[in-house]
Amino acid sequence: MKLRAFARWLGVLLVILAAAFLILVLFRIPVVMQKRASAEAVEYIKAQRLTLADVDGSNLPPKPDPALVDATVEGVDANDNGIRDDLELAIFAKYPNSPYTRAAELQYALARSLYLTHAFDEKTWAAVAEQNERAGRCLSALRVGFAETKRLSGEVEALILNTELRKEIYERAFAFTVTHSGGAAPYCDVEL
Helix, strand or coil: CHHHHHHHHHHHHHHHHHHHHHHHHHHHHHHHHHHHHHHHHHHHHHHCCCCHHHHHCCCCCCCCCHHHHCCCCCCCCCCCCCCCHHHHHHHHHHCCCCHHHHHHHHHHHHHHHHHHHCCCCHHHHHHHHHHHHHHHHHHHCCCCCHHHHHHHHHHHHHHHCCCHHHHHHHHHHHHHCCCCCCCCCCCCCCCC
16 A cells, blocks of 8 residues: 555656656757857857958949838848948948948948847847957048047948837847957958
8 A cells, every 4th residue: 555655656756857847848948049049140240241342342232122221120131241232332322432431331330230130149249249349440440530430430320220120129239238358350351
């Protein structure tokens, strides 16, 4: 009799332990998936670089459909270089004869755009911040003075944050702010 009661009690305990283990596994799945998504995003962010084709205009996208330009946060990126086409075309239009300024602004636009599209936790935010720091130093490398560098960065930021939704998402990204190591040299993706 005692053996049966013990076996029944042990069976109930094993069922409870199995259920607890299953619940633990089910709760860990989203955490593991989030870590994997974060690691993939960090890898993507760190790999983002302008090419000479992006700067010289040979990779210039066609003018996007105006109805699609602001329809999503990401916008249209037909040439798949990480910069919204309307933003890229505006930079080319503003600096048709200044490849140095164009290169620095395009790199800055790419880095700042990543806050909207890829900064969703502390690790991704830090990776974007490192790209942003490199891009800021690339703008400074134009050696046009602090005020002009500030004007150029403000110009790009105004183009990036041209809708309320983009401004809101940009602000939300900074909830993940953490200290980071800074962008490593070389700062400019394209040396002209």
